[in-house]
Amino acid sequence: MKLEDLGYTDALENFRCENKLQDFDIGRIVAEHKERYIVKTEHGDYEAEITGNLRFSAKGREDFPAVGDWVAITLYDSDFSIIHKVLPRFSTISRQAVGHFGEIQIIATNIDYALLVQAADRDFNINRLERYLTICYSSNVNPIIVLTKTDLITDDLKDDIVARIRQRIKNIPVFTISNETQAGYEDLKKMIQKGKTFCFLGSSGVGKSSLLNNLAGRNLMKTNTISSSTNKGRHVTSHRELIVLENGGILIDNPGMREVGVADAAQGLETTFDLIFDLSKNCKFKDCTHTSEIGCAVLQAVDEGNLDAALYENYMKMEREKKHFESTVAERRKKEKSFGKMVKDYKNLKKKNKE
Helix, strand or coil, X not given: CCHHHHCCCHHXXXXXHHCCCCCCEEEEEEEEECCEEEEEECCEEEEEEECHHHHHHCCCHHHCCCCCCEEEEEEECCCEEEEEEECCCCCEEEEECCCCCCCEEEEEECCCEEEEEXXXXXXXXXHXXXXXXXXXXXXXXXXXXXXXXXXXXXXXHHHHHHHHHHHHCCCCCEEECCCCCCCCHHHHHCCCCCCCEEEEECCCCCCHHHHHHHHHCCCXXXXXXXXXXXXXXXXXXXXXXXXXXXXXXXXXXXXXXXXXXXCXXXXXXXXXXXXXXXXXXXXXXXXXXXXXXXXXXXXXXXXXXXXXXXXXXXXXXXXXXHXXXXXXXXXXXXXXXXXXXXXXXXXXXXXXXXX
């Protein structure tokens, strides 16, 4: 397999030459298991670890390699390698790290398109779709909406769901498919382009693994059903993995996400909720929060029925989350700076005492 088959570009090769990395092999991370990586190269797949220098210089979790990254490596033995450098990312899909306030979790990198997958029979939630859209727009990734399990609902209900999506979300492709009957797959397969990387975003149990198997034409991932006791999806995919399809398309499967906290979402919110941002230009105050101000064009549009109240509420909720995340990041950085100063002062004092 050539590097170009994995999505390698002239821009990456130019970076490699400019940074004198020709002595290293180049590969793409296709799987991650607790800081142990699988890197696919022209010579095959290799297990990999990062160098101590790369680990020491990382400022946060987002600086570590992730599935989708291009890396410069040294090959050892028949199946082991060391990662020396992560090549520049042209896109990074991330979210707030669950249980780690103020930190970012990388979902995947160097993604061209994200398939936003929801099950039409039980998982459909337009507010969550807007969250995924915000993540995509913040990450410079093109979104595609995919509704699965359409064989479990009536055609009228399917048409109603699609109409609701298109009323609130403009200019985004929407595909309806059935993993059982294969209905809708031909149209979706036309979107999968050779050399382009696609990433799945969706909750557990929405049919992502079945979708991947059907696109690949073979069983690559285990599938499971919805839990009858909780009506929630069971986790089948336990790690991120990059797969090259026979038609040349590149897919990254992800574990289901029950929590989707947006991070670094200023531009993403503005694109997802462009109608609100357009209306805000007519607000009386430039720093209007759209909560209770007199002369707020956004609130006026909601009151007059010109702006969907549910869309407004979802925007306000995500805006509050963004501000909380930003304040948490600022507080964490302040603590890190204070701790760094304390360590520096201790070293200086220790040196002075020796002298």
